[in-house]
Amino acid sequence: MADIAALTALIEPEVRALGFDLVRIKLFGSGDDYTLQIMAENPRTKQLVIEDCATISRRLSDVLDEADPIEEAYRLEVSSPGIDRPLTRLHDFQEWAGHEAKIAAREIVSGRKSFRGVVNGVDGEEILFTDAKSGAVRIPFALVDEAKLLLTDALIAASMPLSSDGADEFETEE
Incomplete structure (x- = not known):
């Protein structure tokens, strides 16, 4: 499994460069079914719209493909923290x-x-x-x-x- 601190160091600057705040990174699953979940938010609204998720996903896909920090195959999921959001910071x-x-x-x-x-x-x-x-x-x-x-x-x-x-x-x- 990948190191979350290393993933954060790779992902957070990219999310910030797009004007968003990183809320959480979580890698979960087993066998050949892993998901890399990225939660981010607009600092003004504390939410993301679908276009924001797509923008972040495209940017991170390129960065993750280049760096290849996760050995296992995985799905990238970018989402808003939602109303009953995790408190991570x-x-x-x-x-x-x-x-x-x-x-x-x-x-x-x-x-x-x-x-x-x-x-x-x-x-x-x-x-x-x-x-x-x-x-x-x-x-x-x-x-x-x-x-x-x-x-x-x-x-x-x-x-x-x-x-x-x-x-x-x-x-x-x-």
Whole structure:
């Protein structure tokens, strides 16, 4: 399997050169069925439209073909992080403060490894979090294994689509 840090060093400058921020790189699968997933976002909107995905995919296809950093055959998948996005960077926890999330820690923090509650921001390298069961907790960012926002009405309201053009033109059969 490829080294994610090396892939990040190769991919992130290309994504940034196109004006986007890299959210996550993930290589998953087994046997002869691997997927290299690249999540990126427009820093202004926190989303990507399909044309953005295509632009990033074309750029990365050329770079990955030239560098050939992955021994196995794989599919390249470029996507927006989506509404219930993963929280992968420390500043994500500040940016999405006030929203509900799930966090899985690599090690026990305040007696637990799994948290569900509200993100309250960051303090230095720690995530400020109010867990539904144990209350206020400080989770060192270095110990976060996975974290993602939970789909709530507040998150939906905060993540309005870039465009709803054509939405009112949809017709149904009766």
